[in-house]
Amino acid sequence: MTTNHILTVENLTARFQTPDGEVAAVNNVNFHLDPGETLGVVGESGSGKTQIFMSIMGLLAKNGTSSGSVRYKDSEILNLPARELNKIRGVSMSMIFQDPMTSLNPYLKISKQMTEVLVEHRGMSEAEALKRAIAMLDRVGIPGAAQRVHMYPHEFSGGMRQRVMIAMALLCDPEVLIADEPTTALDVTVQAQILDLLRDLQKDFNTATVMITHDLGVVAGLCDRVMVMYGGRVVETGSVRDIYYDSHHPYTEGLLKSMPRIDHANEESLFAIPGQPPNLQNLPTGCAYQERCGYVMDRCCAERPVLTVFDQGRASACFREDGQ
């Protein structure tokens, strides 16, 4: 079977063994990614959004196991041994993380951290690799790249460090870039710079991008398609316009309504989703959102709604969709 999907994920499940029992962080997740598109993955802390991509990249914590299928183009990559996986990750698929300080090695100069991957994967000489590293730092907007490449991570500001991370991720011209909350730790004016940079780079390199975030504003500006996660499952998918203007799942609807808007004066109190996010160790029978949902029916507490396609590219996991 050949498709033009660059990444195809089927039935992906990730579980963690903890002293308090097994935690099902990701359950039966299916999605695909096409060249050049941007997929937004939205959810609260503990919704499983990051663990999907940690599984794909083979970066789960030691107590975690994943099952299902992840195909990069046509080859299966889930649970490959590190040696095999290293031919793909960092080369064809790169990831950038929320906190750039903890994802850079504080003991090594930026030059060392950036050239390593080129020497290793591309067989470049040190001098060639350094030249490419400087060019890439320049491309992501680091002033004086030729000098700053020889500095240590702590000598950069938060925004500049995130630019270094992005430059590192793009060194080998990846086809997939996974960005996990890349702007959450940054100030708004710096966030705007980084988002502009990501938009520009996408135009230039046509990289397929996954944007993992809790910020619906960031997704609105950047993404083509959106996948909403709740309690370790996908609860709704659709194009960015579908999700924002015609959301079907009560959680998506609640999330959008509960955000205060900078472009509206609002004299009333905010709409608030009641209750707390679910504890993955202790999920209720039926729908994970039942306790907080305004449309809850008897059926929601007995049976878990499955993600059902109801239109081209649109799916929602809610019994309301069944038209009853």
Add this chain to the structure above:
Amino acid sequence: MTAITAHKPKKATSPILSVRDLKVHFSVPGKGLFAPDRKLRAVDGVNFDLYPGETLGVVGESGCGKSTLGRAILQLIPPSSGQVAWLGKDIVGAPHREMQPLRRDLQIIFQDPLASLNPRMTIGEIIAEPLVTHKPELGKDEIKVRVKRMMARVGLLPQMINRYPHEFSGGQCQRIGIARAMILEPKLIVCDEPVSALDVSIQAQIVNLLQELQREFDLSLIFISHDLSIVRHICHRIMVLYLGNVMELADRDSIYAAPRHPYTKALISAVPIPDPEIERNKERIVLTGDLPSPLSPPSGCVFRTRCPFAQDKCATASPTLDRVSETQEVACHFHDSIS
């Protein structure tokens, strides 16, 4: 510098808090063994009045001095100079004996809800602590009654009184922090990024709770935040700080409808709006560069190194906060020509 009066037409009372030319300078060791200490101007001359029942938003990026300002107002960090008048009386440098009774009226809520609660105390003890300190005449039973009443008021089940902080989620911990601040029925609460660490769906709950409590108890709030969307929702007036200096101070509707300072314009335009059409088509002012080090702030206007409209004058003279309308004050030499 002119004193600032609030636009608060419904109540013509006197302010409960007046801050005049407040400065907080920290001494930082110089580079090298015998180098002289350097001065970090965290807050560098802030003026404002706060009225009963009013919420003042203090916004700015990390390192702009907004948390230091909040703490200096409560005398948790000693101000270097200036005045903080609480109910007409200057409390800067007041001895502990004089400060202690005032602390009943001046409370604070912190950003990290779990880290600001003692893990070895039950939440009943945590919420009761201010009562035990400030109202020692109350009996144990009376304290318990008041704690349970406050727990119910902030949305915690009173039967959880003997549990420990780690048993609660982030949103619930913030409710505990709010209960602790509210138990003495204070007049002013400094909220230092109270919802930043919370999930989106929980933020709205806490914001609503703060607004309800404000109405019920005629509370004044100083709401420190970097989230301009939430500030727009909860605040009556907004102060924009940059490197310890006030860039703009205006009532909510003026500042969002027509920001006058280039920094305020950039901040507002940088906030992503959760609406694809609006977000993709809005006008954006993207600032270049990073915040300069507060140890060596730029000469003249502190914002000039990132300002798209900076001219020669900005490097030599620092602008004063000028009143441009009844409700709006701006510190920019060129606010007339750029807006």
